[in-house]
Amino acid sequence: HVQLVESGGGSVQDGGTLTLSCAVSGYGASVSSRYCMGWFRQAPGMEREVVATISAARGSDTYYADSVRGRFIISRDDAENTVYLQMNSLKPEDSAVYYCAAQAGSRACLSSRPSGYNYWGQGTQVTVS
Numbered sequence: 313h314v315q316l317v318e319s320g321g322g323s324v325q326d327g328g329t330l331t332l333s334c335a336v337s338g339y340g341a342s343v344s345s346r347y348c349m350g351w352f353r354q355a356p357g358m359e360r361e362v363v364a365t366i367s368a369a370r371g372s373d374t375y376y377a378d379s380v381r382g383r384f385i386i387s388r389d390d391a392e393n394t395v396y397l398q399m400n401s402l403k404p405e406d407s408a409v410y411y412c413a414a415q416a417g418s419r420a421c422l423s424s425r426p427s428g429y430n431y432w433g434q435g436t437q438v439t440v441s
Contacts, residue, residue: 314338314347314431316412321436328402328440334395334412334433348421350429351386351397353408353438360426363410364397368419375424380406402440409435 320332332351350365364386367373374386385398395412413429415421422428 314414314416316414316431316433318410318412318433318436321410321438323439323441324402326402326404326440330399330402330438332397332399332410332412332436332438334397336393336395336412336414346419348415348418349386349388349395350413350415350421350424351395352411352413352426352429353406354411354435355408358408360411362424362426365421365424366395367421373421375421399438402438404440407438407440410438411435 315338317335318332320330322330324330346368348365348367351363352360353363354360363377363380364384365375366386366388376384383401388395412433414431415423415428416430
């Protein structure tokens, strides 16, 4: 069982910055990351949507939703078993519960849809006002 624990959520002003962390465990004896990782968010009354993804391949290919491209940066630190989401120039429309997720069995990110991810964190609230 893969466990994901998000942290770093909170309230910030319009235009502010915030960095979320996702601590990853449960890979057994394997030291290196093996799965595609993604950040998703869900605002009240809205469907859960992808924010950004990062592959476990050597190139660490990334994907960003159009709404956050150029403002958010996803990264991973395998030595610390942690995935980050650096959020810059935050807008009120970025307010949502943010979730960390893992796509089991794939180093590459084959899907940007929530249904393509097998493991999820509990979520952390981000409020921009």
